[in-house]
Every structure is written in C-alpha cells, then in structure tokens.
Amino acid sequence: MVARVIPVDPFDLVVVGATGDLAQRKIFPALCRRLADGQMPPQARIIGAARSDMDASAFRAMVASALTADHLDPPIPAPDRNAFLDQLDYVAVDARSQAGWNDLAARLRPDVTRAFYFSVAPSLFGALAERVSAHDLATPETRIVVEKPLGHDLETARALNTTLARHFSEAQIYRIDHYLGKETVQNLMAVRFANILFEPLWNARFVDHVQITVAETMGVGGRAAYYDQTGAMRDMVQNHLMQLLCLIAMEPPHIFEPDAVRDEKLKVIRALDPVAPGDVVRGQYRAGPAGQSYADEVENPDSGTESYVALKVGISNWRWKGTPFYLRTGKRLAARSSEIAVTFHDPPHSIFGEAAEWRENVLVIRLQPNEGMTLRVMIKEPGPGGMRLKDVALDMSFAKALGDDMHIPDAYERLIMDVIRGNQTLFMRGDEVEAAWAWTDPVIAGWTAQGTAPLPYPAGSDGPEAAARLLQRDGRQWREIR
Numbered sequence: 001m002v003a004r005v006i007p008v009d010p011f012d013l014v015v016v017g018a019t020g021d022l023a024q025r026k027i028f029p030a031l032c033r034r035l036a037d038g039q040m041p042p043q044a045r046i047i048g049a050a051r052s053d054m055d056a057s058a059f060r061a062m063v064a065s066a067l068t069a070d071h072l073d074p075p076i077p078a079p080d081r082n083a084f085l086d087q088l089d090y091v092a093v094d095a096r097s098q099a100g101w102n103d104l105a106a107r108l109r110p111d112v113t114r115a116f117y118f119s120v121a122p123s124l125f126g127a128l129a130e131r132v133s134a135h136d137l138a139t140p141e142t143r144i145v146v147e148k149p150l151g152h153d154l155e156t157a158r159a160l161n162t163t164l165a166r167h168f169s170e171a172q173i174y175r176i177d178h179y180l181g182k183e184t185v186q187n188l189m190a191v192r193f194a195n196i197l198f199e200p201l202w203n204a205r206f207v208d209h210v211q212i213t214v215a216e217t218m219g220v221g222g223r224a225a226y227y228d229q230t231g232a233m234r235d236m237v238q239n240h241l242m243q244l245l246c247l248i249a250m251e252p253p254h255i256f257e258p259d260a261v262r263d264e265k266l267k268v269i270r271a272l273d274p275v276a277p278g279d280v281v282r283g284q285y286r287a288g289p290a291g292q293s294y295a296d297e298v299e300n301p302d303s304g305t306e307s308y309v310a311l312k313v314g315i316s317n318w319r320w321k322g323t324p325f326y327l328r329t330g331k332r333l334a335a336r337s338s339e340i341a342v343t344f345h346d347p348p349h350s351i352f353g354e355a356a357e358w359r360e361n362v363l364v365i366r367l368q369p370n371e372g373m374t375l376r377v378m379i380k381e382p383g384p385g386g387m388r389l390k391d392v393a394l395d396m397s398f399a400k401a402l403g404d405d406m407h408i409p410d411a412y413e414r415l416i417m418d419v420i421r422g423n424q425t426l427f428m429r430g431d432e433v434e435a436a437w438a439w440t441d442p443v444i445a446g447w448t449a450q451g452t453a454p455l456p457y458p459a460g461s462d463g464p465e466a467a468a469r470l471l472q473r474d475g476r477q478w479r480e481i482r
C-alpha cells in the first residue's frame with residue numbers, strides 16, 4: 001500500500017542547532033524523506049543555523065553524511081539525498097549575541113510559511129525567542145518548535161512558558177513529544193474513536209487494569225551528565241508515559257481538533273490521584289551480562305538518580321475510578337520494547353465450567369518493535385473431545401496489514417509537517433505540560449523526603465524485584481519485557 005501524501009505549501013524552516021545530534025540524526029533525515037515522498041515541495045528551504053562558522057557547502061557535506069548514517073532504515077537513495085541537499089542553506093548565528101542575525105533575516109522570504117526549530121539546549125530557548133523577535137523575524141503566523149526537557153519541575157516549566165509567551169502566542173508554539181508522532185499512538189485514537197467495538201468496554205467496569213511499559217536496553221551512554229540530573233521520572237514519565245496514559249484514558253473529544261483533543265488530555269492529568277510513596281518503585285542498574293552499572297557510567301558513583309521507575313496510578317473520574325494504571329520505564333532492561341496493554345475483566349460467569357482455562361482478554365498496542373496490535377481472545381481448541389478453550393492472539397502487525405513495502409514514517413516526519421501545516425493536535429499545550437509537572441513534583445518530593453536510594457537491578461533484567469511485588473500484591477503481574 002502506498003501512503004497518501006498531501007503536499008504542504010512552500011516554507012522556510014530555520015533549524016537552530018543544525019550541527020547538533022537531534023538535527024543530524026532525526027530532523028534532517030525526516031525532512032529528506034518527506035521531500036522524497038513528495039510532501040515537502042521543492043520550493044521549501046531549510047536553513048541550518050548554529051555558532052559553528054562554515055559555509056553552505058560545508059554544511060551540506062555535514063548533512064550528506066548524516067543522511068547515509070547506518071541507523072537509517074531503509075537507507076535514503078542517493079537521488080533523494082542530493083535533491084534534499086540542494087534545498088539547504090546555512091547561517092552562523094549565536095543565540096547569545098548579535099552575530100549572524102541580520103544575515104539570517106536577509107535569507108528569509110516574506111511570502112512563505114516560516115518556522116524556527118529550536119534544536120538547542122532549553123537554557124537557550126529564552127535567548128533565541130528574544131533574538132527572533134528583536135530582529136523582527138517572526139510574523140504572526142511564524143511557528144517555533146521546542147522539545148523536552150520543558151522544565152525540570154513546575155516552577156521552571158512555568159518560567160519557560162512565561163518566557164516563550166512574551167514573544168509568541170500559544171498558537172505559535174509547538175512543543176514536541178515525539179511519542180505523539182508515532183503511528184501506533186495515533187492509531188490508539190483511531191481504534192478508540194473510529195470503531196464502536198472498544199469504547200463501550202473502555203471503563204472501570206470492564207477494564208481490570210492497564211500497563212504502560214517503555215523499556216530500553218541502552219544505558220545512559222552519552223547523555224550521562226544530563227540524565228543524572230534528571231532521572232527516569234522526569235525524563236520519561238512526566239512526558240512520554242503521561243501522554244500515552246492521556247490517550248488511553250481521555251474522553252472522546254467532540255471533534256479531532258487541537259484544543260478539543262488537548263482539553264480532554266488535560267482533564268485526565270488533572271484527575272490523576274497523588275501517588276503514595278508505597279506505590280512507587282525506583283531502581284538503578286548494576287553491572288550484569290548486558291553491561292556496566294549506572295554508577296560506572298555517570299560522574300558521581302554514589303548517584304541516587306533512578307534509571308528505572310514503576311508506579312501505580314489511579315484516575316479519579318467516573319470512567320476510571322477503580323482501574324489501576326501501572327507505568328514503568330527504565331534503561332538497560334531485558335529488551336527494547338514499548339507497549340500499552342489493556343487487560344479486561346474475566347466474564348462474570350463461565351458456562352464452560354472446568355473445561356475453561358481462563359485467560360483475560362488483553363489488547364496490546366505495540367509501539368516498538370514491530371508496531372501493531374494484538375487482541376488475546378478465548379477460542380475453542382480444535383478437534384473432537386469436548387469443549388476445551390484456549391487463548392490465542394488476533395495479531396495485526398501494521399507493516400503486514402498495510403503491505404511490507406510500506407514505510408512507517410518516523411515520528412519527526414509527521415510532526416514537522418504538522419508544524420508547517422499549522423496543526424497542533426499532536427503537540428503539547430503549555431497548561432498540559434504544567435499540569436503534568438504539578439502531578440510529578442510531589443511524587444519526586446515524596447521519595448526525596450524519604451531519603452531512600454533506588455533499588456538495584458541487574459543490567460538486562462526486567463527491573464527490581466520490588467516492581468514485581470507492586471503488582472503481585474494486587475493479584476496481578478507485569479507482562480514480560482521481550
């Protein structure tokens with residue numbers, strides 16, 4: 001199956017931080033694929049910007065090597081790469097000085113959509129916003145894109161929102177959470193709100209519990225300094241897992257438009273119960289067959305930062321009161337796997353008596369690897385000899401369902417095109433980010449007050465033992481990480 005492509009209008013996109021990791025690894029390959037698919041028009045221009053002094057041809061050479069990097073699957077064909085490089089320009093600017101800004105202003109076209117991707121450390125967001133407005137580079141339709149971390153806590157998130165709001169309206173600010181750009185995550189909304197099948201069952205009466213897992217095999221690696229100041233709760237739960245939880249738990253918006261969707265997500269965050277200290281497990285990996293220990297990777301060997309966190313979360317509203325949401329995320333776990341599993345209650349009465357070995361119906365939405373969905377249902381075991389039941393998986397891999405040659409776009413491909421189109425549905429609003437911090441801060445304050453250290457778990461395992469007990473005490477168990 002070939003994806004339907006709706007081309008966007010010509011645009012100027014300034015990527016500030018163009019020489020950095022995010023730009024080289026994600027943003028430019030994503031844009032190149034959009035050009036190759038015919039979505040990005042040949043009249044679009046990408047202007048790289050950073051302090052490094054180089055000319056446009058040196059910058060093109062830098063991006064050319066990023067477009068042939070091994071992680072790009074499938075590789076980008078040479079003609080597509082060359083066509084993309086032709087659309088690149090570069091200007092040296094410094095967010096903290098006047099240098100380069102007049103030069104940048106001279107390159108921007110007045111009559112096309114304009115966007116600035118702030119692909120720099122968040123400490124520069126304010127200075128950049130300042131420069132863009134001081135040099136009159138922003139029209140009322142100009143968009144800016146920023147990405148996590150959007151604050152370190154509620155106070156800093158508010159300060160960041162205030163700084164951005166001084167120069168841009170909320171409608172101009174695109175806060176990326178790349179999880180929202182994943183096809184499966186959007187499919188979650190399609191499955192819930194485009195089918196009659198699930199929605200009547202989507203509540204505490206029928207759903208026993210929900211598990212949201214984001215497991216990584218990598219350690220902190222090159223992000224050690226940043227990560228050790230941040231930890232799994234701030235780095236993953238406050239944003240990515242929170243967004244997944246919102247999409248699972250929210251009420252149907254009355255229309256699929258940005259504020260209607262974001263209003264419903266915000267209501268979920270506001271309905272989250274405070275998390276009791278006994279409902280949180282923090283962990284930190286120790287050396288194991290899968291790698292060295294956290295303490296060896298960060299500067300402070302006595303670090304008390306968690307590389308793993310598991311929580312039991314309640315939602316106080318009519319739909320979900322009584323259904324626990326169990327969230328867990330961590331580094332150096334057994335497999336790289338992200339999924340949401342919705343486990344339904346058993347039927348109220350078995351007409352099959354002893355012959356049935358009950359397994360709950362579970363709807364699993366896989367984000368990675370192999371994006372797709374599985375629904376576990378009970379069926380009759382084939383053959384004569386009575387009514388024996390067994391559970392089987394109705395398995396839908398999107399790659400298979402849509403054709404093996406279908407390229408599932410990277411989240412950034414989708415999200416950057418949404419910025420150009422002016423569609424904020426998959427971007428976080430400022431009040432959402434603040435509400436998520438307002439819920440997160442007391443969880444962190446709770447364990448800080450207790451002064452407990454994260455529990456050890458071997459690199460390559462499923463996490464600390466105590467996380468397993470968090471569910472066992474409720475008569476449940478985590479799904480295996482694989």
Ligand code: NAP
Pocket residue numbers: 016017018019020021022023049050051052093094095096118119120121122124147148149
């Ligand atoms: P990075 O590799 O350190 O790149 C930073 C970029 O900013 C470089 O291009 C740097 O180039 C430029 N820069 C630094 N100071 C500047 C200044 N005063 N004026 C103009 N440009 C300046 O960082 P990154 O990993 O790409 O991350 C960028 C942002 O995305 C950060 O907010 C990060 O938290 C976020 N993010 C990154 C990832 C990822 O996978 N990398 C994932 C999620 C979020 P010069 O030195 O040439 O100026």
